[in-house]
Amino acid sequence: MDAQDLDDLFAMARADAPDASPALMARVLQDALDNQPVPASPRRAPPAKGFWSVLVAAVGGGAGLAGLGSATLAGLxxxxxxxxxxxxxxEVLWQDTAVDQVELFPSIDDFLTEG
Incomplete structure (x- = not known):
């Protein structure tokens, strides 16, 4: 038996290949479906933040809010x-000068220069 005879035998075997029985195909498909992962349920969107929680976060959280409250009470x-x-x-700092005459920036020209 040479290589050509072997090729002829394989060609005949391919031509007469039996189809799988419907029962076998049903069992294989059912087994494949049983082994597929179950899709996860979609996550719920987190609730939107309220006005006060956004405001407290903008100040710096609880510590920032406490500092702001302390400074407000001290100023009051x-x-x-x-x-x-x-x-x-x-009186020593302003030497009895009227409040509208106090210059907090005596030479503002230094701040206005370009470059």
Whole structure:
């Protein structure tokens, strides 16, 4: 038996290939379906953030909100009570100048130069 005879035998075997029985195909397909992963349910979108939570996050969270509240209360206290040492300090700094005449930026030209 040579190579040509072997090729002829294989060609005849390919031509007479039996089809798989419908029962076998049904079992194979059912087994394939049983082994497929179940698709995961879609995730729910997280709830939208409210106005107050966005505002607190913009300030810096709880610590920023506490610092802002403390500074507000300190400013309110000093504005209403006006302790004597604080009044004396402002008189020394401003030397009884009217508030509208105080220059906080005495030479603003330095800030306006270009380059």
């Amino acid at each position: 206290f000093f504005g209403l009570v006006q302790p004597a040492p604080l009044t004396a300090l402002t």
